[in-house]
Amino acid sequence: MPFTAEHKQKTRQRIVECARELFNRRGFNDVSIDEIMQRAGLTRGGFYNHFKAKEELYAEAVSLYMHFDPSQHWEGVRFDPTCSETIGRQMVEAYLSAAHLQDVEGHCPLIALPADAARAGPGVQRAYRCLVENMAQLLASGMDDEEGCKARDRGLAVTALCVGGMVLARTVDDPAFAEELRCAARALALELIGAAG
Incomplete structure (x- = not known):
């Protein structure tokens, strides 16, 4: 009996989540398809029912973080994306929290994977860029445009500061x-x- 579309989607999500955790911990090159599938409770052969290549999975694992809710993963972190006037503060406090710093498997791929993304193919680099742009846009959305500075430029700068600060703190x-x-x-x-x- 063939699997339902819902079952296939849940299986794919499980593979992506397991891969995200492993990539965060060890990087793209040091994680095999076999390890990912074993962690997901599946066989290697099933991988190709969902992905053409490991890089495709990697890009999806990076993209997954755009829907990450830190308040569901890190104790003491509050995050409400519907509160536009405080979204910037909430993002900075969540991103630069001690809980985020200590969560090796759950942290943002911008922190864990910059060298991998720089060496990756266009699909991964596109996913990485979209994540940077999304973070900068959310940070900029709550900023006043003071002193002639563009909110987008400040959002990009704060994104770079948040990511760079965490990369250094982790290393x-x-x-x-x-x-x-x-x-x-x-x-x-x-x-x-x-x-x-």
Whole structure:
């Protein structure tokens, strides 16, 4: 008896979620299709019923983060995307939170995968760009256009500050210094979006 479309979709989602976690932990090259499928409770042969290649799965795993709700994954993080006047502050506080820093498998692919994305093909790079643009747009949506600065430019700059701050905090060997980096990036990002305090 053939599987229903709903079953196929749920299976695909399970594969993407397992792949996202593994890619975040170890990167694109160090994760095999066999490992992804084993983690999803499936056989390697089933992979090709859903994806043409590992890179296609990788692009989808990156794109998955556009629908990520930090308040459902990280304790103490509040995020309500319907509250447009505070969306920038909420995003900065969630993105630059200690919970996000400590969640290796659940963190944003912008933090985990920049070197992989730079070496990847066009599908992955497009997914990565869309994620950057989405984050910058959400950050810019709540900004006042003060001092002649364009909100989009400030949104892009705050995105770069958030991602860069977390990349550095994740890579240093001193937890106290990592926390100092995270907090400094958070304070400046909040100031740039006009949400200091």
